[in-house]
Amino acid sequence: MAGDRPLRVVLADDSAFMRALVGRALTDAGFDVVGRAVDGADALERCRELRPDVLTLDLAMPGLGGLDVLARLGTDAPSLPVVVVSAFSPADGARAVDALTAGAFDLVAKPAGDTPLRAFADELAEKVRAAAESGARSRPRTRRPVGGTASERPAPPAGRPRSGAGPVLAIASSTGGPRSLAALLPRLRTVPAGGVIVQHMPPGFTRSLAERLDRASAVEVREARDGDRLRRDLVLVAPGGMHLRFDAQGVARLTDEPAIGGLRPRADLTISDLARLHGDRLLLLVLTGMGRDGELGAQDVRRARGAIWAEHESTCAVYGMPRAVVEGDLATRALPIEELAAVAADALAGARQEVAA
The missing domain is CATH 3.40.50.2300 (Response regulator)
Known part of the structure; x- marks a missing residue:
């Protein structure tokens, strides 16, 4: 009404x-x-x-x-x-x-x-x-960075499997996500240990999203396939209609398990698997979207001492998913999408140089 x-x-x-x-x-x-x-x-x-x-x-x-x-x-x-x-x-x-x-x-x-x-x-x-x-499709917004809170983090769990070197990137997004992803991915000069995007879209459309991002980006972007492994400068997009999981060896598994909260793919599942595998090397970006998907996964990232950054409300089409991690004291940064893209690009590029050295 x-x-x-x-x-x-x-x-x-x-x-x-x-x-x-x-x-x-x-x-x-x-x-x-x-x-x-x-x-x-x-x-x-x-x-x-x-x-x-x-x-x-x-x-x-x-x-x-x-x-x-x-x-x-x-x-x-x-x-x-x-x-x-x-x-x-x-x-x-x-x-x-x-x-x-x-x-x-x-x-x-x-x-x-x-x-x-x-x-x-x-x-x-x-x-x-x-x-x-939501108010408006392109409502003028105040654009200012807002710092999240950085609480004391617990020690990572013992026996966490590791693979590769450098940070692993995970991105969760929903409503408004394609626009934010189009601002973010082309800014990334490198993703040192690979990355994953979980964008809520119907089956079939995620391949088109991956192809569009790939054409605009320096890194390779494609829809995930069963048996994939993360590698340098490859970003996998979870297929619509499938959950994207990673097993103990870091191998991608596409599953048709029931939707969770009406969502398949569910970002929480993918993020939790990546937190278990990569611990404090995981950088999670939670972008615009309805609901709270990503919050439970972010809790696992927090426990594993990974980094969690959120898109600021000022550039979100819907401030739902980022709000959940910001108000849950999980995100250490909340920035408008252009600033978030620049900071993430610099962080990943710097990490690759450290690994090469």
């Missing part, structure tokens, strides 16, 4: 079937669907006329596509949050990741043949509501 009225939504999709499906899901969830656009130009016109709280946007439409709509909204309605509702194919996945990087709030995959419609409707309603409550 916005005040005492239902949240107002414009939906845009060139498919009459999807307009009906999305409209019904939103109406049943208590939203006021004030406009249904059939293409990008129609979406822009309805947003100018109706001033909704949220726009749901298909990306593959005739004429003016979804990415063009996002670009024009950046000028015409920069405070309007956008939830992308997209089918998956290699082309659609790439467009969706581009949209998220350009500032779309979140992504909902269109239901495939085996997707329960109730699950799609629930996810759509949750993300549209979160988008409206």
Whole structure:
């Protein structure tokens, strides 16, 4: 609700079937669907006329596509949050990741043949509501570094297995993550002992995310495969729909164990495995996202005397995951994403030079 009225939504999709499906899901969830656009130009016109709280946007439409709509909204309605509702194919996945990087709030995959419609409707309603409550897609923010608290840390557990040399990087992110990752990864000149990203995205889209980050980065970024090992200047992205685990020998294992808190991959699982393996050589970055995923993993990193840094609220699309580690007295630094990227890049580059020496 916005005040005492239902949240107002414009939906845009060139498919009459999807307009009906999305409209019904939103109406049943208590939203006021004030406009249904059939293409990008129609979406822009309805947003100018109706001033909704949220726009749901298909990306593959005739004429003016979804990415063009996002670009024009950046000028015409920069405070309007956008939830992308997209089918998956290699082309659609790439467009969706581009949209998220350009500032779309979140992504909902269109239901495939085996997707329960109730699950799609629930996810759509949750993300549209979160988008409206977030304030704005590109709200001006105060940008200042904030130091976390550095409490006395317990000794690392005995018998912790070690491998390689130099720091290992772990990144946890969710809503708004692709944009933050696009600001962070290209700044990294090296990742001395490899790294892992757990980004909450639907199955299929994480490969497009990895490919986009790889094209923009000096280090190699790709979707993780069963049997992978971390190595210098390789960053693995956990595949959507799978948990990414590491066994006692440091070998990556993709599992289809049940989702935890509705999430698969779950960052907590990956982070805890890496803390057990790499102890005080682990650097954990917790970026923008809804919920508290990463908090339990960060507790294990803390016990292992690793480092935990968070994205500051000022640049988060949703200050949920970073808030959990900051308010839990787990993060020792909380910085806007550009500053966090610079500090992490310097720390990793310096560590590599120390290892080489």
